[in-house]
Amino acid sequence: MSIPSDLDIAQAATLKPMDDIARQMDLPTEFLERHGTDVAKIELEAIEAMKDRPRAKYVVVTAITPTPLGEGKTTTTVGLGQAFSHIGKRGVVAIRQPSMGPTFGIKGGAAGGGYSQVVPMEKFNLHLTGDFHAVTSAHNMLSAVLDNHLYQGNAAGLDPYRVTWRRVLDVNDRALRNVVTGLGGRMDGVPREAGFDITSASEVMAVLALSNDLGELRQRLGRIVVGYTPDGDAVTAEDIHAAGSMAALMRDALKPNLMQTLENTPVLVHAGPFGNIATGNSSIVADRIGIHSGDFLVTEAGFGADMGAERFFNIKCRTSGMTPDAAVVVATVRALKVHSGNHRIVAGKDLPPALLEENPEEVHAGAANLRKQIENMRLHGVSPVVCINAFPTDHDSEHQAIREIAESMGARAAVSTHFADGGRGAAELAEAVAEAANEPSDFQLLYPDDAPLREKIETIATKVYGADGVDYAPAANTSIDLYERNGFGNLPICVAKTHLSISSDPKLLGAPTGWRMPVREVRASVGAGFVYPICGDMRTMPGLGKNPAAHHIDVKPDGTIVGLF
Known part of the structure; x- marks a missing residue:
């Protein structure tokens, strides 16, 4: 079956008014701050108004160690959220907002895919309501105040060689990784080495994701360390009188965004912390609203279970006090074949032909990774469900191999065709998740706060x-x-x-x-x-490839955007 492009599917969608989406969540519409007809922000007062309602089952979607192409966690998260309506339950989805760096780079957008997408996908991937720009502005406000502090006499005693705060921009631009600021005459500042990261790598973005309310956001911004004195004492944003202005710029960004899936399932979209050096999870405030808005709240943790899920458990849950009822571990035939050691996938290049040949033995050869990620869920006392994310090039025998691996670990498994079939294709997965979430929970953190x-x-x-x-x-x-x-x-x-x-x-x-x-x-x-x-080299400012998506994205005279994928 030939499936239209993600953008074609998204632009053909029938969207419901935001008031209708809010009503599905039993969210009073007076808490909506509308941004056009198909996106809204939610006022934070909704958290207090909804706190006494029944609590949804809390489900985190993670994955085995991915290939460079990713294994479909966002698509699975969206598909699972849609699927609950097919088994008589109400699902709500909570995911990160994507950075425009990957959108214009090689990875593309992050709205899901196929018939399991967040819409309108153009707004989702391009600016949305401006939260990323607020983070960029607040971050660079601190940079400006910091450099001005040095110029105006450095009352805090910062060692210019121990300044740790850089600048950010939400584009892929390798030329800005390392720069020298303050060049020119005496009136142009204090020359020093500096650099840029991408906005999703900003600590301000992680603050946005991990704050429970506006007061906590203000406190966290004040605690940001910008550098050290020659004696090794930390100097904070509060010390140089920048935190208040930062909080003012971030006030509206703390309100989560409300969107919908292709099947009109409510989606909370908020924050986008970098998955390598930060949590890689969406915001606590979005989850505090979503947990009282349906039968199941489905959220996503970035990268494999050893990264995003571990941080979800030990950082996000530690901070929010919310504990998960079940975890979905997304596995694909192609990724397990890669873990066999017989194939190599390169982003931007065609898959190796041998990877597409029927070979369940290779799936079993790569099983160690899936087994370990299942163990990592149980290490935290969470019931795992393996989602076999089906691709058209897969073979039934290979899906059966993944089932056998999961069953050998005592874990549930379900084949899901949500990319091609939407929520209906994830109904088996939804049933398995519902069963797992109803089991007694024994969630536990990996280590105590006071451990060295x-x-x-x-x-x-x-x-x-x-x-x-x-x-x-x-x-x-x-x-x-x-x-x-x-x-x-x-x-x-x-x-x-x-x-x-x-x-x-x-x-x-x-x-x-x-x-x-x-x-x-x-x-x-x-x-x-x-x-x-x-541990290793971390690129916090990506570069564009030889043929990035930025070469192909355009807008027609009628305003229709083309080239997104």
């Missing part, structure tokens, strides 16, 4: 990643000691590593053992509320 930072890092490395231990570079040890001396030792850990392996080495497939995790550097996002050890 090194103990927290080593717990994640050994229990979640399967490492034998951790090796710290001298600079990493120095930073950990500095953070604990400054009172940051109670923060949770967000390990920055490759998403292409459970290990810290992207070349190690499956569920590698017999390795040690190298930590070359450790940084602190004190405002967001976590410490992140860096």
